[in-house]
Amino acid sequence: xxATIQALIDTHRSQAGALLPILHAxxxxxxxxxxxxxxxxxxxxxxxxxxxxxxISFYHHFRSTPAGKHTLQICRAExxxxxxxxxxxxxxxxxxxxxxxxxxxxxxxxxxxxxCLGNCACSPSIRVGDEVQGRVDTAQLDALIAELRxxxxx
Numbered sequence: 001x002x003a004t005i006q007a008l009i010d011t012h013r014s015q016a017g018a019l020l021p022i023l024h025a026x027x028x029x030x031x032x033x034x035x036x037x038x039x040x041x042x043x044x045x046x047x048x049x050x051x052x053x054x055x056i057s058f059y060h061h062f063r064s065t066p067a068g069k070h071t072l073q074i075c076r077a078e079x080x081x082x083x084x085x086x087x088x089x090x091x092x093x094x095x096x097x098x099x100x101x102x103x104x105x106x107x108x109x110x111x112x113x114x115x116c117l118g119n120c121a122c123s124p125s126i127r128v129g130d131e132v133q134g135r136v137d138t139a140q141l142d143a144l145i146a147e148l149r150x151x152x153x154x
Contacts, residue, residue, distance in 0.1 A: 004029065005037045009044045018045055019055055023062055032063035060101065060113075068103040068110035070148045072096075073127040077116040083123035084137075089113070091138045095145060108149045 008029060012021040022041055026033045033056055042049045056062045074080075074089045089100075096104050096111055103110040119125040122134025126141070128148065133140070 001030075001034065002036065002040070005034070005040055009037075009041060013044050019047070019052065023056065023059075027062055030066075032066050035064065063101070065103065066107075069108050069151075070128055071110045071112055072144075072148070073112045073114040073117070075115070075117045075119070075123070075125045075127075076113045077120070079120035080117075080124040085124035088124050088126075088136060088138065088141065092141060092145075095142065106149065109145065 005026065008025040009022055012018050012025055015021050019041070022045075023033055026037055038049050038052050038056075041047070042052045045052075056064060072092065074092060075085055076089070092111060093099055096109060098104055098109075098111055100111055100113050114127065117125045117127055117132050119132050119134045124136055125132055125134045126136050126144075127133070128144065133144075136144075
C-alpha cells in the first residue's frame with residue numbers, strides 16, 4: 001500500500017495547495033486515508049504530521065478507517081430535525097452500536113450525518129447509496145438495517 005500512497009502523493013505534490021488534492025486522491029482510490037499515509041504526506045509537503053492530521057480530522061469527508069459495505073446517511077437539516085431525525089439518529093446509533101463516522105464491527109454499515117437530502121417534504125429522510133427514503137421511522141430503519149446486514153440492498 002505504501003507504493004500506492006507514494007504514487008498518489010507524487011502525482012499531486014506539485015499542485016498549489018497539494019494537501020487537499022492528495023487527500024482526495026487517497027480517499028477516492030482507497031476509500032479512506034490510512035494512518036501510514038500521514039508521515040509520507042508530511043515529509044513530501046514539508047508539513048508536520050499534526051498539520052496533516054488536523055486537515056483530515058477537520059473535514060468530515062475524509063475517513064481514517066475503511067468505510068463499511070453500505071453507508072447509511074441520516075439527514076440533520078432543520079426540516080428533518082423538526083420531524084424526528086434526532087430521535088431517528090439516536091435510535092440508529094443504538095441499534096448499530098456506533099456513532100457517526102464509524103463502521104459496524106462486521107464492516108456492513110457506516111453511519112454518517114448529512115445536511116440536506118433535498119427531500120424536506122418527506123422528512124425525516126435517509127440515504128443509502130443513491131437511494132433516498134423519506135418519512136422513515138424506527139421500524140423501517142430496523143428493516144433496512146437487517147437488509148443491509150444480509151446484503152439484500154445493493
